[in-house]
Amino acid sequence: MAPAKITLQCDQSLHVLSVEIGGDWQLSDKVPCVDEVCQQFSTNPDITKVIVNASQLSDWDSSLLSFLCHLARECQNKKITVQYDSFPEGVESLVALSLQEIGAEITPKASSQTFLVKAAERFFAARKSILILLDFLGEIICALGRLIAGKAYFRWNDFWIFVQRCGADALGLVSLISLLVGVILAFVGAMQLKLFGAQIYIADIVGIAMVRVMGAVMTGIIMSGRTGASFAAELGIMQANEEIDAFKTIGVNPVEFLVTPRLLALVVMMPLLTLYANFMGILGGFAISASMLNLNPVEYLNHTQVAVKINNLWVGLIHSIVFGIIIAVCGCLRGMQCERSSAGVGEATTSAVVTAITSIVVATAIITFICQILGV
Amino acid sequence: MVTSRHPILQVHQLDLAYDDHVVMRDLNFSVNRGEVFVIMGGSGCGKSTLLKVLIGLKNPAQGQVVYDNEDFWAVDHARQQMLLKRFGVLYQSGALWSSLTVGENVALPLQLYSALTPAQIKDMVHLKLSLVGLGGYEDLYPSELSGGMRKRAGLARAIALDPDIVFFDEPSAGLDPVSARMLDDLILQLRDYVGATIVVVTHELASIFAIADNAIFLDAQKKTLTAAGNPKDLLARSHDPNVIQFLTRGEKQGVKG
Numbered sequence A: 001m002a003p004a005k006i007t008l009q010c011d012q013s014l015h016v017l018s019v020e021i022g023g024d025w026q027l028s029d030k031v032p033c034v035d036e037v038c039q040q041f042s043t044n045p046d047i048t049k050v051i052v053n054a055s056q057l058s059d060w061d062s063s064l065l066s067f068l069c070h071l072a073r074e075c076q077n078k079k080i081t082v083q084y085d086s087f088p089e090g091v092e093s094l095v096a097l098s099l100q101e102i103g104a105e106i107t108p109k110a111s112s113q114t115f116l117v118k119a120a121e122r123f124f125a126a127r128k129s130i131l132i133l134l135d136f137l138g139e140i141i142c143a144l145g146r147l148i149a150g151k152a153y154f155r156w157n158d159f160w161i162f163v164q165r166c167g168a169d170a171l172g173l174v175s176l177i178s179l180l181v182g183v184i185l186a187f188v189g190a191m192q193l194k195l196f197g198a199q200i201y202i203a204d205i206v207g208i209a210m211v212r213v214m215g216a217v218m219t220g221i222i223m224s225g226r227t228g229a230s231f232a233a234e235l236g237i238m239q240a241n242e243e244i245d246a247f248k249t250i251g252v253n254p255v256e257f258l259v260t261p262r263l264l265a266l267v268v269m270m271p272l273l274t275l276y277a278n279f280m281g282i283l284g285g286f287a288i289s290a291s292m293l294n295l296n297p298v299e300y301l302n303h304t305q306v307a308v309k310i311n312n313l314w315v316g317l318i319h320s321i322v323f324g325i326i327i328a329v330c331g332c333l334r335g336m337q338c339e340r341s342s343a344g345v346g347e348a349t350t351s352a353v354v355t356a357i358t359s360i361v362v363a364t365a366i367i368t369f370i371c372q373i374l375g376v
Numbered sequence B: 001m002v003t004s005r006h007p008i009l010q011v012h013q014l015d016l017a018y019d020d021h022v023v024m025r026d027l028n029f030s031v032n033r034g035e036v037f038v039i040m041g042g043s044g045c046g047k048s049t050l051l052k053v054l055i056g057l058k059n060p061a062q063g064q065v066v067y068d069n070e071d072f073w074a075v076d077h078a079r080q081q082m083l084l085k086r087f088g089v090l091y092q093s094g095a096l097w098s099s100l101t102v103g104e105n106v107a108l109p110l111q112l113y114s115a116l117t118p119a120q121i122k123d124m125v126h127l128k129l130s131l132v133g134l135g136g137y138e139d140l141y142p143s144e145l146s147g148g149m150r151k152r153a154g155l156a157r158a159i160a161l162d163p164d165i166v167f168f169d170e171p172s173a174g175l176d177p178v179s180a181r182m183l184d185d186l187i188l189q190l191r192d193y194v195g196a197t198i199v200v201v202t203h204e205l206a207s208i209f210a211i212a213d214n215a216i217f218l219d220a221q222k223k224t225l226t227a228a229g230n231p232k233d234l235l236a237r238s239h240d241p242n243v244i245q246f247l248t249r250g251e252k253q254g255v256k257g
Helices: A034-042 A062-077 A090-100 A115-148 A156-166 A168-196 A199-240 A245-248 A254-292 A295-309 A310-336 A342-374 B047-054 B077-084 B102-113 B118-131 B147-158 B177-194 B207-210 B231-237 B241-247
Strands: A003-009 A016-024 A049-059 A080-085 B005-016 B021-032 B036-041 B062-067 B087-090 B165-169 B197-202 B214-217 B224-229
Touching: A003 A034, A003 B021, A003 B231, A016 A034, A034 A062, A034 B231, A049 A062, A062 A080, A062 A090, A080 A090, A080 A310, A115 A254, A115 A310, A156 A168, A156 A199, A156 A254, A156 B231, A168 A199, A168 A254, A199 A245, A199 A254, A199 A295, A199 A310, A199 A342, A245 A254, A245 B087, A254 A295, A254 A342, A310 A342, B005 B047, B005 B197, B021 B047, B021 B197, B021 B224, B036 B047, B036 B177, B036 B207, B047 B165, B047 B197, B077 B087, B102 B147, B118 B147, B177 B197, B177 B207, B197 B207, B207 B231, B214 B231, B224 B231, B224 B241, B231 B241
Parallel strands: A016 A049, A049 A080, B036 B197, B036 B214, B087 B165, B165 B197
Antiparallel strands: A003 A016, B005 B021, B005 B062, B214 B224
16 A cells, blocks of 8 residues: 655746645545645745646545645635646545535634723623623512512412422432531531630530521532522523423513522522521531530530520521522523523533522622621 | 405514624515415525514514504513414424423413313313314323424414414424424414414425415525515516525526536
């Protein structure tokens, strides 16, 4: 089997470049690069014609076509005519077919943009996102208003299904994570408090941290990944399948039908899950303290009871309600905005989780700041 | 057939665009009551975008969409909602609501907009599903149906409220020839027995010649409507190479290669 090769011969008086193609052109082997020919164009800018001869060619596949197409494009750009001699039947037609211009108008995107243009585009994109979010929130408020007035179409069956999915079905995960957070808090607290012989204050640390913020935050993060992602994927697939369009064309507001039951279910279940998470976290701290840190169980429980004030509980519950709204809004908004493709559903799901978790952290900081100012 | 020359839908100087990108411009046509009207054209020419504007899912760049002397895009939201109740739409995928059974899908518009009792709605659902050959499938979920059955169930939902005008988006897409033919027959039955006006967006030639009373051709290159009339007449008389090319699957005039 002869290796693929090209032989170049330039006739400067006639301004003609002859390209002799020979050997076996196979994708599995090394084949000559078109750059060798292009170099001739640079060194001899007077070339007006290229004659490609394949009389020495023995076998060929797409590697030859790729070479010829590339060469043809280069010649087209430089306004050089190409002549094909002794080519096997069909090669010329295939090259012509692959060079065919597509009729559609394609506007090339600007390849390099200045920093200012990029910054302006980002600014307008962010502004648009905020307006869309406000619009969506407005629609939700209107839908809730219509629900309270008894004018909205609300399927209670759907609501109870979402209550189960947001509540009972999430108990296992919430139990595990909260228990472990309680254990971690107890261990971390013990390391420092042991230095002062004040291990009993582990009860205060675990109790206050779980009830005031950690129970709600951990539940929020779990529910963002679990329920928020599921809301976005469900609505995204409905968008892709034109189901949301179908609601609009029969005059049903999709926000009323799809978003309201999900939002209400999550807002109802988040505080309950948070209470449960608080309990599990305290239980985790208690188990570790009693079993491994040698603390008196009764003393631990008494300390917890004294340390955890009702205010802490309210702060935690407010966190959980806000997180419930954030998760449902992010999940549903991203689902409704989803592009009509499988990649779009994936992006909507990812975006829902990322937006929800980021918003939860920001909301926690804001609520903590407000509580600090109010002295709660 | 109850075709009358009174237009139920008129489109005046309609431009379709996505932001700054104009898809179609200066569209003018009317759909007569009781006819099967086909919007045809190649893939990506803007047929589905036009349909979205006609059924209120997308604002036009400019122009009017007039239903019985009411400009859909000029009236207030409440009136638009009223007009929407006069439409039935069968989407390309059927667009059945996946969390509801087939029966619940058909029942939902009736629960929302009719004064029927639950028992009457049940009867009505059975009737509509029987009309499309799906009687007895009420309790199945959309995921349990084949593609053709989903479309027929979608049609049952589209005609649940006895709409004046039923829109079909690529009804034959993804169907085998027999199922496509059955759907064509259903469309004709809908026109002949119910007197509904049918607007079909498609590029399936067999369907176009089988069902269309009138049609328009959207030309992607010229970005406007270039032919209107009965498809068979267009094939016989049109001098537009793009129309002839489309109606003969590229076998006549101006085909490269």
